[in-house]
Amino acid sequence: MSSVAVAxxxxxxxxxxxxxxxxxxxxxxxxxxxxxxxxxxxxxxxxDRSRMPAAASADPSGRSLHLxxxxxxxxxxxxxxxxxxxxxxxLLPAAGHPSLLASVRLTGPxxxxxxxxxxxxxxxxxxxxRQPYGDQHPPLPVLQELAEAARLEGTTLHWLPxxxxxxxxxxxxxxNTPTSWLRAGQALQSLLLNATIRSVSLSxxxxxxxxxxxPTLTPGETPQLALELARTAR
Numbered sequence: 001m002s003s004v005a006v007a008x009x010x011x012x013x014x015x016x017x018x019x020x021x022x023x024x025x026x027x028x029x030x031x032x033x034x035x036x037x038x039x040x041x042x043x044x045x046x047x048d049r050s051r052m053p054a055a056a057s058a059d060p061s062g063r064s065l066h067l068x069x070x071x072x073x074x075x076x077x078x079x080x081x082x083x084x085x086x087x088x089x090x091l092l093p094a095a096g097h098p099s100l101l102a103s104v105r106l107t108g109p110x111x112x113x114x115x116x117x118x119x120x121x122x123x124x125x126x127x128x129x130r131q132p133y134g135d136q137h138p139p140l141p142v143l144q145e146l147a148e149a150a151r152l153e154g155t156t157l158h159w160l161p162x163x164x165x166x167x168x169x170x171x172x173x174x175x176n177t178p179t180s181w182l183r184a185g186q187a188l189q190s191l192l193l194n195a196t197i198r199s200v201s202l203s204x205x206x207x208x209x210x211x212x213x214x215p216t217l218t219p220g221e222t223p224q225l226a227l228e229l230a231r232t233a234r
Contacts, residue, residue: 070185
């Protein structure tokens with residue numbers, strides 16, 4: 001669970017939603033992610049450097065931190081929609097402040113869409129665990145919807161060949177930069193929540209050396225996460 005602090009000019013009720021949003025993003029090994037700072041009309045996502053020492057030797061680039069913060073950022077976007085704001089996101093907005101990972105300007109008013117309400121509700125619930133349920137392979141239309149969710153975050157899902165059982169996939173980004181890691185983290189959280197509302201469990205591996213290379217990879221494309229998806233019983 002992310003370490004989240006909120007301070008600034010948003011009212012207490014709205015700020016508490018952002019606390020919940022960031023805190024419920026998935027934790028990555030030894031990395032707790034982000035600190036949210038509420039300012040007049042915006043929310044900033046900062047790297048929580050106090051959580052870095054234990055993982056610094058294994059992840060000197062901060063890749064895992066960016067992935068986790070990206071997941072918190074996606075939840076923040078959902079939360080903003082629930083309280084009537086349209087979130088305008090800038091990734092790494094200040095070159096001189098590397099700990100500032102993203103800023104979210106809150107514009108509006110706007111009404112949240114039904115799918116956003118479903119995803120937000122899913123973010124408040126435990127993620128589904130796999131249970132025996134006939135053919136565990138998710139239906140093709142569901143896989144297509146998940147691929148579209150990944151595409152909307154600037155990433156690509158590559159499906160790997162299967163011989164029965166769950167479906168495996170690799171999530172890629174066009175490059176391998178801090179911005180790419182933030183996009184991959186947002187895509188991960190989007191996929192986790194979109195899978196949940198479709199009765200699909202999703203597990204992931206984010207260690208770069210453990211990621212397979214899909215045959216459909218294009219030049220420059222970088223694997224960020226390996227995924228395994230399976231149907232679950234409601």
